[in-house]
Amino acid sequence: ATTAAGFIAQFTSPLAPFRTFGLLSAIGVVLSQLSSLYLLxxxxxxxxxxxxxPVKLHTQRDMQREFKGHPVLGLFERIATKGGKPLIVISLVLAGATVATIPTIRTGTNMLDFFQPSSAVVRDTxxxxxTMGGSGILTVMLDGKKASSILDPNFLRTLDSFADTMETVDGVGKVQTITPYIKRMNLLMNQDSIPYALPSQQQSDFDFFSGTFGLTADEEPEPQPDTADVAAxxxxxxxxxxxxxxxxxxxETTEDLQNLISQYLLLYSGNLGSFINDTLEPSATLVTIQLQKSDTPTLxxxxxxxxxxWDANVPTGWEYALGGGEAISLALTDLITRSQIYSxxxxxxxxxxxxxxxxxxxxxGLIALIPVAFALMGIFIFMALLGINLDVITSLLAALAIGIGVDYAIHFLSACKRLSCSTGPDKGLGIVMRTTGRAIVINAASVTIGFSGLLFSRFIPIQQMGILFCVSMVFAGLSSLTVLPMVLNRWQPKFLLARSAPAPQVEPDDLPERRISP
Structure with missing residues (x-):
C-alpha cells in the first residue's frame, strides 16, 4: 500500500505523463499485492x-541456521545498540551534505547529453x-494587432537593434529577422539616389518656340549637381x-516611408512567409534565434x-511570445523541478x-521515514557528485525510493512490535535482525545487483538510473538495519510496547515438523 501511495503522489505533478506513470505503476503494485495474497x-x-x-526442503536446517546468528547481522546489531553517537554524527553529516549539494544539482533535459560523446549524433551536432549558426532554435513572435504595423520604421529599427543585441549574448549563433531583407532592398533601390534631394517638379512650359528661336524671358535654370559626382x-x-x-x-511623413517599405516587400522575389504573416499588410513578425548551446544556464x-x-522596448498595445524547441525545454525544466517538489x-x-x-x-509514521530520508539523501548527494541532471528520467526515482525505503521500515517495525524488541537488544532485537533483517539484506542485495546491470547500457539516462537506484537501495537498506533499530533501542517508543508479546525463546528442537499442513 505504501509503495502504491508513493506512485499515487505523482498525481500532484503538473506534468500529465508523470500522472499517467503514477497511475499505471500504482495499479501494477496493487495487482501484484492481490496476486501475492490470494493467487500465490x-x-x-x-x-x-x-x-x-521440512526435511526434504531443508527447512529445518535453514531455521536452525537463522537462530545461530550471522556475523554480518550481528555486526549490524552491535552498531545499532552500541554505536548510537557515531550513527547520529554520520546522519547529521549526510543531512548537511544533502542541504549543501542540492543547490548545485543541475536541472534540465538536454537530449544531446543522453548520448555518448563518441556517438555520431553528438559529433555531427x-x-x-x-560551422553554422547553431542547432538550437528559440523563436520570438511580435504581434502589433493592426494591419501594416510591422512596417513601422521605428519598430523595424528597434527590431534591428534587438538582433544586434542578441548576437552578443553567449551561446547565440545567428538571429534571423526580416530587417536584413528590407535593408538590402533599400540599398539596391536607392544606390544611385542623392540623399536629401528635393523631389523633381515638372513645370508646365507653354513657350514652345523659345528653344527654337533662342528667345526666352525666363532666367537660366540653376545647374544641377552631377549624380555621378555625388555618388562618388x-x-x-x-x-x-x-x-x-x-x-x-x-x-514628407513616416507614413510615406511605411508605404515605401511595403513596396520593397512587393518587389522582393523571395518568400518572406517565415518572417511575416502577410506580404501586403503584415501585423506580426517572427524572429528566429539560433543557439550553439542548449544547456539550461544558456537558455x-x-x-x-x-x-x-522587449519589456523595455515593446510598443504600446503590442504583444510578444517565446516559442520553439528550446523554449519548451526550458518550460519543461521548470515543470520538472516543481513536479519533484510536489511529488x-x-x-x-x-x-x-x-x-x-x-x-x-x-x-x-515519522520513524518509518528514516530509511526514506536516507535513500533520498543518497540520491541527491550522488547526483551532485556525479553531475547528474534532474531531468525527466531522474525525477521519477524519488517516488521509487520512497516506496522501497518505507517497505523496509514497515517490515522492521512490524517485527519489533510482534517480538517486543524494544525490551532489549539481547533477545527481541537479535531475533528481528536474524529474521527480518536477513530478509532486508537479501532483498536489498538482490535488487541492487539486478539494477547494476543497467550500468552497462549505452544510453546514458539508463546508466544514471541504475547508479541512483543502486545507491538508494544501499542507503535505505543500511539505514533500516542501523539507524532505525538504534532509534528504537535508544528511545523505545510506546507504540511498540502496546499489545506486544515478549520475545519467544525458540530452540531448534521446538521447530515444527511441517510448516504447511493439509
Missing part, C-alpha cells in the same frame, strides 16, 4: 496437497554548431539601413535577455499518514 497461497495449496516436508563623394552604404528619415528619401540567459529587451512532499505525507494509521501512532 492458492497455488501453494494446490501444489502441496499433503503439506511440505557539435560540428554543425561550430558619398558613402556607398548610406542606404544600407532601415529608412527612418523621410527627408533623406525625398518624402535562461538568452530567455532573460529577450524578455528584458516528494505528497509521497512523504501519504506514506506518513498510512504508517501512522497502521501503527496507530504519528510517531511511528
Amino acid at each position: 497461497p492458492a497455488m501453494l495449496r494446490i501444489t502441496y496437497r499433503k503439506g511440505i516436508d 557539435k560540428k554543425f554548431n561550430e 563623394t558619398r558613402d556607398a552604404g548610406t542606404y544600407d539601413e532601415i529608412p527612418t528619415e523621410p527627408a533623406k528619401y525625398g518624402l 535562461r540567459e538568452v530567455h532573460s535577455a529577450v524578455t528584458t529587451f 516528494l512532499a505528497g509521497a512523504l505525507l501519504i506514506v506518513w499518514l498510512l504508517v501512522s494509521i497502521i501503527f496507530r501512532s504519528p510517531l511511528a
Whole structure:
C-alpha cells in the first residue's frame, strides 16, 4: 500500500505523463499485492496437497541456521545498540551534505547529453554548431494587432537593434529577422539616389518656340549637381539601413516611408512567409534565434535577455511570445523541478499518514521515514557528485525510493512490535535482525545487483538510473538495519510496547515438523 501511495503522489505533478506513470505503476503494485495474497497461497495449496516436508526442503536446517546468528547481522546489531553517537554524527553529516549539494544539482533535459560523446549524433551536432549558426532554435513572435504595423520604421529599427543585441549574448549563433531583407532592398533601390534631394517638379512650359528661336524671358535654370559626382563623394552604404528619415528619401511623413517599405516587400522575389504573416499588410513578425548551446544556464540567459529587451522596448498595445524547441525545454525544466517538489512532499505525507494509521501512532509514521530520508539523501548527494541532471528520467526515482525505503521500515517495525524488541537488544532485537533483517539484506542485495546491470547500457539516462537506484537501495537498506533499530533501542517508543508479546525463546528442537499442513 505504501509503495502504491508513493506512485499515487505523482498525481500532484503538473506534468500529465508523470500522472499517467503514477497511475499505471500504482495499479501494477496493487495487482501484484492481490496476486501475492490470494493467487500465490492458492497455488501453494494446490501444489502441496499433503503439506511440505521440512526435511526434504531443508527447512529445518535453514531455521536452525537463522537462530545461530550471522556475523554480518550481528555486526549490524552491535552498531545499532552500541554505536548510537557515531550513527547520529554520520546522519547529521549526510543531512548537511544533502542541504549543501542540492543547490548545485543541475536541472534540465538536454537530449544531446543522453548520448555518448563518441556517438555520431553528438559529433555531427557539435560540428554543425561550430560551422553554422547553431542547432538550437528559440523563436520570438511580435504581434502589433493592426494591419501594416510591422512596417513601422521605428519598430523595424528597434527590431534591428534587438538582433544586434542578441548576437552578443553567449551561446547565440545567428538571429534571423526580416530587417536584413528590407535593408538590402533599400540599398539596391536607392544606390544611385542623392540623399536629401528635393523631389523633381515638372513645370508646365507653354513657350514652345523659345528653344527654337533662342528667345526666352525666363532666367537660366540653376545647374544641377552631377549624380555621378555625388555618388562618388558619398558613402556607398548610406542606404544600407532601415529608412527612418523621410527627408533623406525625398518624402514628407513616416507614413510615406511605411508605404515605401511595403513596396520593397512587393518587389522582393523571395518568400518572406517565415518572417511575416502577410506580404501586403503584415501585423506580426517572427524572429528566429539560433543557439550553439542548449544547456539550461544558456537558455535562461538568452530567455532573460529577450524578455528584458522587449519589456523595455515593446510598443504600446503590442504583444510578444517565446516559442520553439528550446523554449519548451526550458518550460519543461521548470515543470520538472516543481513536479519533484510536489511529488516528494505528497509521497512523504501519504506514506506518513498510512504508517501512522497502521501503527496507530504519528510517531511511528515519522520513524518509518528514516530509511526514506536516507535513500533520498543518497540520491541527491550522488547526483551532485556525479553531475547528474534532474531531468525527466531522474525525477521519477524519488517516488521509487520512497516506496522501497518505507517497505523496509514497515517490515522492521512490524517485527519489533510482534517480538517486543524494544525490551532489549539481547533477545527481541537479535531475533528481528536474524529474521527480518536477513530478509532486508537479501532483498536489498538482490535488487541492487539486478539494477547494476543497467550500468552497462549505452544510453546514458539508463546508466544514471541504475547508479541512483543502486545507491538508494544501499542507503535505505543500511539505514533500516542501523539507524532505525538504534532509534528504537535508544528511545523505545510506546507504540511498540502496546499489545506486544515478549520475545519467544525458540530452540531448534521446538521447530515444527511441517510448516504447511493439509
